[in-house]
Amino acid sequence: MMQSFATPVQPLSRLSELKSLAGSPRELWFTFAIKFLDSLANFSMHIILVIYLTQEFAYSDIKAAAIYGAYGALITTYSIVTGLTIDRIGVVKSMYSGVIISLFGRLIMLLVTASAAGQALLLTALLCILPIGNSFMFPTMTIAIRRYTQKKNRNFVYGLFYTIMIIAIFISGPLVDLFRLLLSGDDNILPDGSVAQAKLTYFAWTPYRGILAMGVACTVVECILCLFLREIKVEEDDATNSSDTRIDEIDTASAVSTTSSAPLRTSSFVVSNTPPLQSMKHTLKKGSFWRYMVLGILLTNIKMIWRHLDATLPKYLVRKFGADVPYGSIIAIEPASIMLSTPIITFFAENSKSLPMVLLGVSVASLSPIFVVIFPNVIWSFCVFLILFGLSESVWSPRYYSLSVAWAKEGHEGVFAAFAFAPTFLAQLPVGVFSGFLLSRFCPNENYCDGTPLWGVVFGMALLSPLMMLVWWRWLNKEEDENEHTDENLNATNGNDDSLDEPLLTP
Secondary structure (H helix, E strand, C coil), X not given: CCCCCCCCCCCCCHHHHHHHHHHCCHHHHHHHHHHHHHHHHHHHHHHHHHHHHHHHHCCCHHHHHHHHHHHHHHHHHHHHHHHHHHHHHCHHHHHHHHHHHHHHHHHHHHHXXXXXXXXXXXXXXXXXXXXXXXXXXHHHHHHHHHHCCCHHHHHHHHHHHHHXXXXXXXXXXXXXXXXXXXXXXXXXXXXXXXXXXXHCCCCCCCHHHHHHHHHHHHHHHHHHHHCCCCCEEECCCHHHHCCCCCCCHHHHHHHHHCCCCCCCCEEECCCCCCCHHHHHHHHHCCHHHHHHHHHHXXXXXXXXXXXXXXXXXXXXHHHHHCCCCCHHHHHCHHHHHHHHHXXXXXXXXXXXXXXXXXXXXXXXXXXXCHHHHHCCCCHHHHHHHHHHHHHHXXXXXXXXXXXXXXXXXXXXXXXXXXXXXXXXXXXXXXXXXXXXHHHHHHCCECCECCHHHHHHHHHHHHCHHHHHHHHCHHHHCCCCCHHHHHHHHHHHHCCCCCCCCCCCCCC
């Protein structure tokens, strides 16, 4: 059982948690809005990216998937530098930097054509500009939630934050199908399925450019919202900070009764002046960091399934079931399953330990593709697969992601998140390699599309994640090093409470 030397904080009831948000600073609500808009822009682009590259730029399956994979992997590469930068310049400047850079990249994606200069700009946007923007945005928004909340309701707010992202993903799919209906989209595709090269150098409002334009509009609104952010942190209540606070039934009742809509106390947050290399050294010395890092690597194959929903599934559905198949709405089944199952999972498993829940969810996720392996020629099998995969993600994903910021020292969250979240984006690289190969080998066109071996490879690779978790189980459950606990206890005793927040249902 992971321990924390921070003063225990009594969780609020669900009603009190909702009431506690009333006094939150405006930055919390703006961060929620920015998260929704950024997720909508990102995930709608992810759904159409490989098809966009093929139909608008005549890239082969292998080349389009390779670019998709490199785009995700480079987010990880750039995050090493931006993570250190975030800790130095603070949340507000980091978020604004990420939004401006992302806006520039999305504008390029929208306006370029398949000319030589246009393709050079496209690759610059996908391999440089957008990954840098994302490497700022993803960790910064997570850190912002920590700054704008108190310990007593922080886990609840992280749950809302995760739900907002899932809602954006859910909306992205139907929006993709809506743009496909409203705009004449496949003008570049000839009757034999090939791409009309002569049309590629002319700008046209295809469905894919309409979706990218929506992403640009979302990012413009994000820029406006960033203007109202302040570099602040919410102060803890005196009862929370008191080292001799005794948690019992009386305190619980008191916590509920004192929850009101009064504005929470805030103060200016002073960004860390620790040299970047020292900040990195501090993070790399923590046992919790390495356990989280290894756990992320072990989950890479499960995360690859999620990436296949963008890189492989849209092209497969179009080639197997025809150009009119609503692949966006089909993909939206997965986030819909998450939204419906998360409250149920939370209610029945609230007091369960995190690591067993991660193993359970990952095991279900690894088995979910079996339906499309056995029944690759019917749409209902993909619906069942997506329902089960969404259910599994609601079991393990919130538990996994809550650990990243919870285990990080305040002021050093950026570098921790940069390293700890690296496996999430690195999963996109092998997907880029495998997706292009699998599509070109087993589903190159509508005349030949064999789903059993294609999804069989995905299924086989997914099974490795729960098996490897079992191999590493004892080490993942290992206690923190005694010296690490001693250092944190000393910090708390000296009034410098840099100890780690107790994460949601820590293993």
